[in-house]
Amino acid sequence: MGVISGQCYSTLGSYNKPFFSSQTLRHSTPFSVSSPPPRLRTTISCRAVAAESPLTAKVGLKDFIHIDDFDKDTILKMLDRAIEVKALLKSGDRSFRPFEGKTMSMIFTKPSMRTRVSFETGFSLLGGHAVYLGRDDIQMGKREETRDVARVLSRYNDLIMARVFAHQDILDLAKYATVPVINGLTDYNHPVQIMADALTMIEHIGRVEGSQVVYVGDGNNIVHSWLLLASVIPFHFVCACPKGFEPDAKTVEKARKAGISKIEITNDPKEAVKGADVVYSDVWASMGQKEEAAYRREVFKGFQVDKILMDIAGSKAFFMHCLPAERGVEVTDEVVEAPYSIVFPQAENRMHAQNAIMLHVLGK
Known part of the structure; x- marks a missing residue:
């Protein structure tokens, strides 16, 4: 079920303006202390506005969590696009900026050089701005619940990428986010x-x-x-x-x-x-397995x-x-x-x- 929000209006005589608007307060006639204000009948009406549920709002957008979420044709099309855009960037052409004005949050509970630099650089080269969120910046699942992180970041960003330990964390981010979520690695997979x-x-x-x-x-x-x-x-x-x-x-x-x-x-x-x-x-x-290193060798x-x-x-x-x-x-x-x-x-x-x-x- 969608969340219902409201907009309220007041009616003073022939005026119909937002209740407590700055214009109403700024231009209202001042009343003297000696004479009481006239008794005006104020009517407040509210209009209900339906907001999209965070669990159903991701219409037409697709997360990238597992490779087999996509069919062969889609995978091959993405690879063809990678070849095309790579050639453009290699040529020195920087005119292709499809992410202009867009932002991405990058959540890292597992540190990485390649994942951070490749995502941040790639998003920047195509016109976007990436925000790095390290393990201590969020403490996802500890300081703040994963579902809350997903919903807050969705209101700031156009995209979320996460590199985490537990696979359930990426599933929860995708479930509650209203923007696409990309799996930058979990203990289960690395698509x-x-x-x-x-x-x-x-x-x-x-x-x-x-x-x-x-x-x-x-x-x-x-x-x-x-x-x-x-x-x-x-x-x-x-x-x-x-x-x-x-x-x-x-x-x-x-x-x-x-x-x-x-x-x-x-x-x-x-x-x-x-x-x-x-x-x-x-x-x-x-x-996460380094204590087993000697045994594994x-x-x-x-x-x-x-x-x-x-x-x-x-x-x-x-x-x-x-x-x-x-x-x-x-x-x-x-x-x-x-x-x-x-x-x-x-x-x-x-x-x-x-x-x-x-x-x-x-x-x-």
């Missing part, structure tokens, strides 16, 4: 990263569809986003991880049930990488991406990593610096993919 990865694959391999992507390491939020992309676009996805560190079983099942891509979960990285177009790695202990022995593993993958394989990388742990320095490594074009494409996402959710 903007995978869009940047897909863009990088198109640039270097020529396609995502029909390719073979082999992820080596922990079955984390990056893996979940690859699985959700595989629910929409057909390709061969393999996750090679130690036993006990497999990705979420429901997400794996969802990708398999979609019947679009070939999905494999294995504990043998050497077999997994054979014939790969992309060998992909990430840190073994993500933010023992468990993950044999899952390091080194030159031997890349040689097994074959000469056509590229190496990708979402960064930051712990060189000498999940990947060797030699691999990061090799000619087949495309980790830095991949990092740059965070901005270009996110620009396309922002353009899409704002209907530009």
Whole structure:
């Protein structure tokens, strides 16, 4: 049900002006102390005005929370737009400013260099202004409820981006916000990263569809986003991880049930990488898991991406990593610096993919 607000008016003789308006007060005839004011009959009438419910107001606007919220055609259109706008920016042309006069709040309960700089720079280059809100600026869910944060920021901004720990936080922001919400990362998934990865694959391999992507390491939020992309676009996805560190079983099942891509979960990285177009790695202990780092280094022995593993993958394989990388742990320095490594074009494409996402959710 919508909230009802009211506007009230007074009627004094032949006048019909807003009650307590500055004009009425400024120009009313002063009364002397010796003579009482005339008894005028004042009538106040109120007009009810229906306001939109915050849960139904997001008409025609779309959040970007999970990749599989969109169909294949929409994903590919966003990637095409990313290529188009990237080329424009690379040319030095700064005339395309679709976000002129618009603002975005960026909520960070997890710090990040790439996420902050890529979103803030991209939004600025396209004419907008981004506001950084760190962990101590809001203390979302602690100092102030997430639903209240969503509703307040919606009244200031045209867009909200959030990088948080709990996936429920991004769901609650999207539920209560009346402006589009973009998932900058949660413990469950990282959709903007995978869009940047897909863009990088198109640039270097020529396609995502029909390719073979082999992820080596922990079955984390990056893996979940690859699985959700595989629910929409057909390709061969393999996750090679130690036993006990497999990705979420429901997400794996969802990708398999979609019947679009070939999905494999294995504990043998050497077999997994054979014939790969992309060998992909990430840190073994993500933010919030650092106390497990020493234990994980023992468990993950044999899952390091080194030159031997890349040689097994074959000469056509590229190496990708979402960064930051712990060189000498999940990947060797030699691999990061090799000619087949495309980790830095991949990092740059965070901005270009996110620009396309922002353009899409704002209907530009």
